[in-house]
Amino acid sequence: MTSRLLSANHAAGLAAVMAARANRTARGFCAAVYPITPQTECIEFLSSQAIEKGHVVHVESEHSAMGVCLGASATGARSFTASSSNGLAYMAENLIAAALLRLPIVIAAVNRTLGPPWSIWADHGDSLLFRDSGCIQIYCADNQEVFDSILLAFRLAEDPSVLVPAMVCLDGFVLSHTLCQTEVPEQEVVDRLLPAMDLPHRLTDTPVIFGGLAASPRQIEVHRYRHQDALDHVLEIYPAVQDEFEQALGRRPGNPVVHYRTEDAETVLLSAGSLASTVERAVDMARDKGERVGSLRLRMVRPFPFDHLRRALEGRRHVAVLDRDISLGFGGILGGEIRGCVPPGAAMQDYVVGLGGGDVRPEHVLDLVGDLRLRPDSPRSHLVEVGR
Amino acid sequence: MTARSTQTRVAAVAELESSCLLRPGNTNCGGCGMSIALQLLSRATAGRTVQLVVPPCCGWVTGGNYPHTAYGASVMASTLGSVGAVASGMANVARLNSEKTRVIAWAGDGATYDIGLAALSGAAERDEDVLFICYDNEIYGNTGGQRSSATPSGASTTTTPRGKRGAKKDIVGIMMAHQVGYVATVSLAHPDDAVRKMRFAVDARGFRFLHILSPCPTGWKADSSLSVHLVRLAVRGGLFPVLEARDGALVVNVRPEFSGVALAEYFSHQRRFRSGSVDVADILGAVGRHWAGLERWGARLENGEPLGPIGPQGSAAGPDGGAR
Ligand code: SF4
Numbered sequence A: 001m002t003s004r005l006l007s008a009n010h011a012a013g014l015a016a017v018m019a020a021r022a023n024r025t026a027r028g029f030c031a032a033v034y035p036i037t038p039q040t041e042c043i044e045f046l047s048s049q050a051i052e053k054g055h056v057v058h059v060e061s062e063h064s065a066m067g068v069c070l071g072a073s074a075t076g077a078r079s080f081t082a083s084s085s086n087g088l089a090y091m092a093e094n095l096i097a098a099a100l101l102r103l104p105i106v107i108a109a110v111n112r113t114l115g116p117p118w119s120i121w122a123d124h125g126d127s128l129l130f131r132d133s134g135c136i137q138i139y140c141a142d143n144q145e146v147f148d149s150i151l152l153a154f155r156l157a158e159d160p161s162v163l164v165p166a167m168v169c170l171d172g173f174v175l176s177h178t179l180c181q182t183e184v185p186e187q188e189v190v191d192r193l194l195p196a197m198d199l200p201h202r203l204t205d206t207p208v209i210f211g212g213l214a215a216s217p218r219q220i221e222v223h224r225y226r227h228q229d230a231l232d233h234v235l236e237i238y239p240a241v242q243d244e245f246e247q248a249l250g251r252r253p254g255n256p257v258v259h260y261r262t263e264d265a266e267t268v269l270l271s272a273g274s275l276a277s278t279v280e281r282a283v284d285m286a287r288d289k290g291e292r293v294g295s296l297r298l299r300m301v302r303p304f305p306f307d308h309l310r311r312a313l314e315g316r317r318h319v320a321v322l323d324r325d326i327s328l329g330f331g332g333i334l335g336g337e338i339r340g341c342v343p344p345g346a347a348m349q350d351y352v353v354g355l356g357g358g359d360v361r362p363e364h365v366l367d368l369v370g371d372l373r374l375r376p377d378s379p380r381s382h383l384v385e386v387g388r
Numbered sequence B: 001m002t003a004r005s006t007q008t009r010v011a012a013v014a015e016l017e018s019s020c021l022l023r024p025g026n027t028n029c030g031g032c033g034m035s036i037a038l039q040l041l042s043r044a045t046a047g048r049t050v051q052l053v054v055p056p057c058c059g060w061v062t063g064g065n066y067p068h069t070a071y072g073a074s075v076m077a078s079t080l081g082s083v084g085a086v087a088s089g090m091a092n093v094a095r096l097n098s099e100k101t102r103v104i105a106w107a108g109d110g111a112t113y114d115i116g117l118a119a120l121s122g123a124a125e126r127d128e129d130v131l132f133i134c135y136d137n138e139i140y141g142n143t144g145g146q147r148s149s150a151t152p153s154g155a156s157t158t159t160t161p162r163g164k165r166g167a168k169k170d171i172v173g174i175m176m177a178h179q180v181g182y183v184a185t186v187s188l189a190h191p192d193d194a195v196r197k198m199r200f201a202v203d204a205r206g207f208r209f210l211h212i213l214s215p216c217p218t219g220w221k222a223d224s225s226l227s228v229h230l231v232r233l234a235v236r237g238g239l240f241p242v243l244e245a246r247d248g249a250l251v252v253n254v255r256p257e258f259s260g261v262a263l264a265e266y267f268s269h270q271r272r273f274r275s276g277s278v279d280v281a282d283i284l285g286a287v288g289r290h291w292a293g294l295e296r297w298g299a300r301l302e303n304g305e306p307l308g309p310i311g312p313q314g315s316a317a318g319p320d321g322g323a324r
Helices: A008-022 A040-048 A062-074 A085-100 A143-157 A187-193 A217-249 A275-288 A306-313 A333-341 A362-374 B003-018 B033-045 B083-096 B110-114 B117-125 B171-177 B191-203 B224-236 B260-268 B280-296
Strands: A002-007 A029-033 A054-058 A080-083 A106-111 A136-139 A166-171 A179-184 A257-260 A267-271 A293-298 A300-302 A318-323 A347-352 B050-054 B074-077 B102-108 B130-136 B182-186 B208-213 B243-246 B249-252
Touching: A002 A008, A002 A143, A008 A029, A008 A040, A008 A080, A008 A106, A008 A143, A008 A166, A008 A179, A008 A187, A029 A040, A029 A062, A029 B083, A040 A054, A040 A080, A054 B083, A062 A080, A062 A085, A062 B074, A062 B083, A062 B117, A080 A085, A085 A106, A085 A217, A106 A143, A136 A143, A143 A166, A143 A179, A143 A187, A143 A217, A187 A217, A217 A300, A257 A275, A257 A306, A267 A275, A267 A362, A275 A293, A275 A362, A293 A306, A306 A333, A318 A333, A318 A362, A333 A347, A347 A362, B033 B102, B033 B130, B033 B191, B033 B208, B033 B224, B050 B083, B083 B102, B083 B117, B083 B130, B102 B110, B102 B191, B110 B117, B110 B130, B117 B130, B117 B171, B130 B191, B171 B182, B171 B208, B182 B191, B191 B208, B224 B260, B260 B280
Parallel strands: A029 A054, A029 A080, A080 A106, A106 A166, A136 A166, A267 A293, A267 A318, A318 A347, B050 B074, B050 B102, B102 B130, B130 B208, B182 B208
Antiparallel strands: A002 A179, A136 A300, A257 A293, B182 B243, B243 B249
């Protein structure tokens, strides 16, 4: 294990390279990349590395990036790409195809608000476009988590009981361009964690059509039910995979819902991504004043950790969800999902905050704690302005 | 028939089918040019391991419903605009694993000229080890016959009921401009030339592109027995140049007659040209300009001779060259 000073973009790229090398004894690695701010350094790093039995294709669009990944993964190679914002949106058709073809491709989604108007700063509107696509989605709060989650994403995605793409989301600039000490394991450790990828339905010389016509609605139903099952499986195998990871790397990846000072908390604040770090500082400040406040971080958005959330929210009196996204015409996306896990009797409020990279500070979060206690329970999201 | 001879016959049919890319039971319309093209391609790929990439098009429906397939090779069904990209991924993995598999993209004009052009251009520019074959039926056939940028001027489609305005896109020129290793057009009326080109293209390395004029009796509103004849007429008239570009040389394999009579017959057999205003003299003019362009590319005849004066007024024109 060495400690390296890495941006999250480079951490994601390095993890992908190590995963790539780990598949050299199998069918190798083929990534495809296209530049867009703020993920560009990730693909530059990927392109700068020598990868035994690996190749990085420099395509003419994000749509084609995922197209190349489709072909590479369908023929049994480990595959990876990275994108942001409108790039992810442009990739949509093929990313959905990757999920429906049950191909374990890993995508680093460096979160950036969708344009126009164009802005390069972070919110989660881009990756949440893929909430319903059938991919695993993990949201990270720091660079080490980005590195680890890329490895974990390959491990989960390629599990024979899963086989779906996995998207690792990290906030643009806040993480992507910030250098942090990151613990990097030896290649042998990654080799053990990520054994040779063996895609059971890969294309061989036996004539089949992979992804052809369904004969009946029944085939689609079965296909979707199995896909749903596969995502449910992720949560079932997750603790064992955490154990494996811990044994190999000496640190345990976070739970699907990460708790911070929630032991006796009457009020919990739920958020995702790097926003949770700010919320945790606000929790410290509130605790210093004797308030019983805690933070929950939704690390895994898909599959949705219903049971973890139910348990985490049990007995709370106030629940605030901080959504760095908005489903226009509805409100905060996570708020809409989490409402079903809030126990009866608890008041919940969804806050849409920090869109387009709006700088959410601990003071803003503390204001929300005050607001939460006064605001009558409403299913509507409250839009909070923090931008200047 | 003895049991033994039946067995031999069954074995022979099985062998034929095993090398056959398009097997019995496919859902193509009778007389479909794409069926003929796949039969020719089967001869070129015999004894080789191939994987096809097919976007949603008639060639995709051809395969039939899951879990059946009428294709005699593995097929990756790609999205419509991604044929070049998906094929690139497959070809790279085959190369990384030192496999002999030849990756062949099999796409209609929509996935080549229109929505797939960027991915095609990207794969060509990267010189991916992919053979991209466009079977061009000049229409979105699978969706019931809408215009594409391969639809010729004057042809009526469900979205151009009064005939398409504007010329057909010159995909061969576009691909030659990419300076890839091999670009050729394939005439279904010249099977020897067709299979020779296909075989060369299957075995060559790097990016190769074949363009096939693929009559669509359904969309062209033509008799299904006329498909090969229609291609022959298009070649005779100079409407479909039969050529190949390789090693910096552009060779015309079949010398056209620039025959107005052939063109008039070509149009008269297809009811898609009834509602438009197709004037054979105008078409011959356009054909002449196109061939002048080929000459500027340096086109020569197979025997090395220059094309000579071309077009309806030139001496290269057939006896009925200027016919109106
Ligand atoms: S619609 Fe045209 S191209 Fe499609 S299968 Fe029928 S004849 Fe062939």
